[in-house]
Amino acid sequence: MVETIERKTFDTDSLRKSSLRHNWMHMRNWNEMAEEGEPLILADGKGLNVYDTDGNEWLDVNGGYLCVNVGYGRTEIADAVRAQMKALSFTPRGTTTEPVVRLSQKLAEITPGDLERSWQSTGGSEANETAIKIAKAYHKRNGEKSRYKVISRMGSYHGATGLTSWLGGRGSRSDFEPAFPGMLYAAQPNPYRPDAGGETPSEIAVRAAKSVEDLILYHGADTVAAFIGEAFCADTPYDACSVPGPEYWPMVREICDRYGVVMIVDEVITGFGRTGKMFGIEHWGVTPDIMTMAKGLVSAYVPMAATIATPKIADAFAGPDNVFAQTLTFGGHPVIAAAALANIDIIEKDKLVQNAADVGEYLMDQMRSVGEKHPMVGNVRGLGLMTAMDLVSDPVTKVRFPAELGVENRMAEKFAERRLIIRPRGLLVFSPPLCITRDEVDRIMQGVDEVLGEVEAEIGMS
Amino acid sequence: MVATHDTEAIRQASLKYQWMHNADWTEMAETGEPIVMVAGKGVRVTDSTGKTWLDAHGGYTSVHLGYGQDEIAEAAYEQLCKITFFPSGTTTVPVVELAEKLAGMTPGNLNRVFPGAGGSEANETAIKITRAYHKRRGEAGRYKIISRKFSYHGTTAGVLGLGNNATDFSLSDFEPMAPGMIHVPHPNHYRDELGGASPSETAIKCAQAVEDAILMHGADTVAAFIGEPIAQPPGAPVPAPEYWPMIREICDRYGVVLICDEIITGFGRTGKMFGIEHFGIEPDMMTMGKGLISSYLPLAATVVSDDIADYFGSDNIAHAITASGHPVTAAAALKNLEILERDGYVENSRVQGEYLKAGLTELMDRHTIVGDVRGLGLLIGVEIVADRDTKERFPKSAGLAARLNAAFRKQGLILQSDGNIITVGPPICITRDECDEIIAGVDASLTEVEAGLASD
Numbered sequence: 001m002v003e004t005i006e007r008k009t010f011d012t013d014s015l016r017k018s019s020l021r022h023n024w025m026h027m028r029n030w031n032e033m034a035e036e037g038e039p040l041i042l043a044d045g046k047g048l049n050v051y052d053t054d055g056n057e058w059l060d061v062n063g064g065y066l067c068v069n070v071g072y073g074r075t076e077i078a079d080a081v082r083a084q085m086k087a088l089s090f091t092p093r094g095t096t097t098e099p100v101v102r103l104s105q106k107l108a109e110i111t112p113g114d115l116e117r118s119w120q121s122t123g124g125s126e127a128n129e130t131a132i133k134i135a136k137a138y139h140k141r142n143g144e145k146s147r148y149k150v151i152s153r154m155g156s157y158h159g160a161t162g163l164t165s166w167l168g169g170r171g172s173r174s175d176f177e178p179a180f181p182g183m184l185y186a187a188q189p190n191p192y193r194p195d196a197g198g199e200t201p202s203e204i205a206v207r208a209a210k211s212v213e214d215l216i217l218y219h220g221a222d223t224v225a226a227f228i229g230e231a232f233c234a235d236t237p238y239d240a241c242s243v244p245g246p247e248y249w250p251m252v253r254e255i256c257d258r259y260g261v262v263m264i265v266d267e268v269i270t271g272f273g274r275t276g277k278m279f280g281i282e283h284w285g286v287t288p289d290i291m292t293m294a295k296g297l298v299s300a301y302v303p304m305a306a307t308i309a310t311p312k313i314a315d316a317f318a319g320p321d322n323v324f325a326q327t328l329t330f331g332g333h334p335v336i337a338a339a340a341l342a343n344i345d346i347i348e349k350d351k352l353v354q355n356a357a358d359v360g361e362y363l364m365d366q367m368r369s370v371g372e373k374h375p376m377v378g379n380v381r382g383l384g385l386m387t388a389m390d391l392v393s394d395p396v397t398k399v400r401f402p403a404e405l406g407v408e409n410r411m412a413e414k415f416a417e418r419r420l421i422i423r424p425r426g427l428l429v430f431s432p433p434l435c436i437t438r439d440e441v442d443r444i445m446q447g448v449d450e451v452l453g454e455v456e457a458e459i460g461m462s
Numbered sequence: 463m464v465a466t467h468d469t470e471a472i473r474q475a476s477l478k479y480q481w482m483h484n485a486d487w488t489e490m491a492e493t494g495e496p497i498v499m500v501a502g503k504g505v506r507v508t509d510s511t512g513k514t515w516l517d518a519h520g521g522y523t524s525v526h527l528g529y530g531q532d533e534i535a536e537a538a539y540e541q542l543c544k545i546t547f548f549p550s551g552t553t554t555v556p557v558v559e560l561a562e563k564l565a566g567m568t569p570g571n572l573n574r575v576f577p578g579a580g581g582s583e584a585n586e587t588a589i590k591i592t593r594a595y596h597k598r599r600g601e602a603g604r605y606k607i608i609s610r611k612f613s614y615h616g617t618t619a620g621v622l623g624l625g626n627n628a629t630d631f632s633l634s635d636f637e638p639m640a641p642g643m644i645h646v647p648h649p650n651h652y653r654d655e656l657g658g659a660s661p662s663e664t665a666i667k668c669a670q671a672v673e674d675a676i677l678m679h680g681a682d683t684v685a686a687f688i689g690e691p692i693a694q695p696p697g698a699p700v701p702a703p704e705y706w707p708m709i710r711e712i713c714d715r716y717g718v719v720l721i722c723d724e725i726i727t728g729f730g731r732t733g734k735m736f737g738i739e740h741f742g743i744e745p746d747m748m749t750m751g752k753g754l755i756s757s758y759l760p761l762a763a764t765v766v767s768d769d770i771a772d773y774f775g776s777d778n779i780a781h782a783i784t785a786s787g788h789p790v791t792a793a794a795a796l797k798n799l800e801i802l803e804r805d806g807y808v809e810n811s812r813v814q815g816e817y818l819k820a821g822l823t824e825l826m827d828r829h830t831i832v833g834d835v836r837g838l839g840l841l842i843g844v845e846i847v848a849d850r851d852t853k854e855r856f857p858k859s860a861g862l863a864a865r866l867n868a869a870f871r872k873q874g875l876i877l878q879s880d881g882n883i884i885t886v887g888p889p890i891c892i893t894r895d896e897c898d899e900i901i902a903g904v905d906a907s908l909t910e911v912e913a914g915l916a917s918d
């Protein structure tokens with residue numbers, strides 16, 4: 001059972017000053033935070049709730065970065081980590097450890113189709129880099145080394161490292177020039193804001209899938225190594241939670257097969273129950289050649305990721321001359337594998353995948369009824385507990401609010417007043433831990449309803 | 463106590479489901495591998511059959527404090543019982559404390575810490591910051607990165623093309639490489655491609671080669687220079703004292719950011735807290751991993767000088783890593799650093815390193831295939847040669863890697879060689895007796911390999 005941890009008292013002010021001085025937080029500006037009395041510093045967590053250093057309770061609507069799938073405070077994972085650390089904290093070179101092997105076997109069992117052999121690493125970027133490297137090396141093993149290009153979808157997100165930061169995306173990346181060679185961008189199958197046009201979700205899906213084939217034909221199949229996409233786009237400012245029509249993935253699968261392109265599905269966010277199925281791609285019934293996963297794999301209790309491949313891909317690397325030359329110090333780490341096993345055990349025992357489907361449906365119902373009341377909600381979408389409201393200044397043109405209106409800051413302040421942690425960015429993403437209850441959904445939606453109403457009143461939209 | 467394990471079932475599952483790094487599962491199936499490790503204490507690990515091994519490689523030179531440091535397990539546990547992650551846009555207590563701690567430990571005005579989960583990420587972050595920094599200074603044309611041949615800075619696409627360890631493996635599997643990679647000679651006096659007559663001359667010529675590269679490419683296109691203070695892949699050659707001060711001066715003169723990769727050399731590995739302290743200069747950025755947490759969990763960091771970080775206070779880069787700023791890894795690292803300082807392991811690394819290197823150097827008297835022994839602290843490289851005078855290497859067909867590795871295994875040593883370099887880098891908590899065991903084990907292994915070569 002849960003031990004009660006004695007709550008320490010903190011000198012919040014000096015912690016905050018230290019953070020502003022030494023801590024390079026991602027996506028925040030420390031000069032701005034200094035003026036606003038931020039950052040918020042957290043000390044405890046339980047379920048959906050987190051507690052700051054002054055003892056205030058907050059509700060983490062997005063479960064970290066859509067990753068704390070089992071919720072905070074599951075001491076089973078803490079127990080597993082402690083026990084494994086005490087037994088053996090690292091895998092010596094050239095050997096293996098039991099938790100790593102057991103996790104490999106478990107992943108083969110729970111992933112779709114014949115996905116079987118997994119390369120364990122520490123984060124989604126690494127998992128996707130590994131997938132792309134495997135795809136390139138696979139073609140070389142098959143005598144097709146001219147295949148090096150990678151097709152991703154505009155608006156998608158696959159990581160922050162050298163190659164993955166050039167996959168997907170919208171907006172400027174000029175901070176990180178030079179662009180990585182061989183990056184091709186297909187249409188995002190976003191039913192609300194389609195890149196390739198179309199009226200119905202099905203038509204949009206078909207057109208977006210065709211844009212993949214068009215790229216292959218234009219560039220020549222003999223230059224294309226892989227296609228990568230999230231089961232559905234998860235957490236980006238423009239396309240988050242847009243669910244493609246049923247035609248999309250079967251068509252993409254067929255196109256990849258026809259042209260010998262390796263199909264990679266990125267389940268870093270959508271995996272492990274997030275969408276109401278164990279993996280997001282199961283909604284479309286296709287099996288990718290390679291699947292990547294992270295976040296929910298271990299509910300981010302520790303850093304962990306994996307890349308799993310079918311025998312068709314992995315067998316190309318059998319034999320002493322075919323070894324895939326990649327070493328990561330923390331690849332195949334026994335402690336994080338033990339944590340992941342404990343995490344998956346909780347997901348299965350507590351039936352969190354089913355809860356995500358059930359409560360997710362309830363959440364979508366509530367989002368729709370709140371959305372209907374508020375003209376700034378242009379679109380409500382998602383699957384399971386991977387849901388979003390797209391915010392627009394005009395429902396017909398779907399144009400977003402001009403920056404000078406400060407809509408996002410107004411919202412952020414009002415959510416903070418209600419002790420809800422949500423960061424608005426063109427849309428509102430709701431992706432709570434999968435253990436969420438209907439009551440907690442009600443609490444979140446009540447807050448959203450109030451905040452939308454107040455902001456609409458302030459900007460004269462209601 | 464080691465529980466009983468169904469070794470064969472685990473082995474078979476590993477061969478079928480696990481993609482181990484740099485290993486061929488068909489070969490392992492025949493050799494009875496992989497060995498399944500189940501427990502560890504200090505420098506020793508125990509496999510599922512109850513056999514105990516000495517980890518002379520220290521888990522990729524990363525398990526600085528050795529195995530079985532229960533205090534780290536307790537610190538991780540306590541944090542896991544408090545808060546295990548951070549909601550979007552917030553931070554947590556141990557992350558702040560670790561950032562302050564690292565700012566205090568690192569030299570000069572290295573004061574701002576961007577955490578990550580591994581060395582590759584830390585170097586990717588350093589390079590992204592460098593390019594964005596130049597852009598904020600109005601010098602967007604600077605994007606090229608100078609690194610040294612035979613160095614290693616990671617395996618993700620932005621850092622894979624750094625270094626160029628052609629003797630180890632070809633990168634052609636992963637073409638194309640990221641653009642803008644410039645490679646300069648490595649300051650390895652034993653194999654100096656520039657032919658320096660003395661260690662100092664090698665150092666000066668290799669530093670000069672950096673300036674030549676900047677002049678040839680144009681300083682307005684060069685973003686950064688990156689190097690390990692002492693590089694492990696070429697067998698830990700220690701550059702002469704001239705090298706790093708010259709590099710510092712050249713980088714300053716041409717506005718090039720100097721990044722020190724301390725992923726292997728940091729936290730006492732070389733007998734000082736950071737490897738660059740041997741050379742008396744301060745980099746603009748430092749990357750770290752491994753010893754920062756003795757690999758109890760995945761953690762790395764990029765520490766940035768105020769001069770660079772100040773450009774980002776109101777204009778951050780779009781660079782988000784889920785595990786950046788993770789409270790559990792930070793809590794474990796804080797405990798790791800506390801033990802490192804409290805128990806005097808940096809000094810132990812210096813003392814035992816000297817002893818171990820002297821013992822391995824003595825082996826040259828008996829083993830002609832040892833061409834050179836070098837390094838600092840507990841980062842030691844033993845170079846294997848076919849001919850000590852010409853420094854010629856054994857051809858791949860001689861199978862030195864397999865011979866050495868089989869011999870090490872027979873001696874109960876976790877140690878692997880590519881046939882050219884043996885990297886000895888045990889946990890820095892090692893004792894003198896344990897150093898003797900490594901020396902004796904390497905001695906016996908070399909005897910066996912030489913006998914095998916003679917009988918061919």
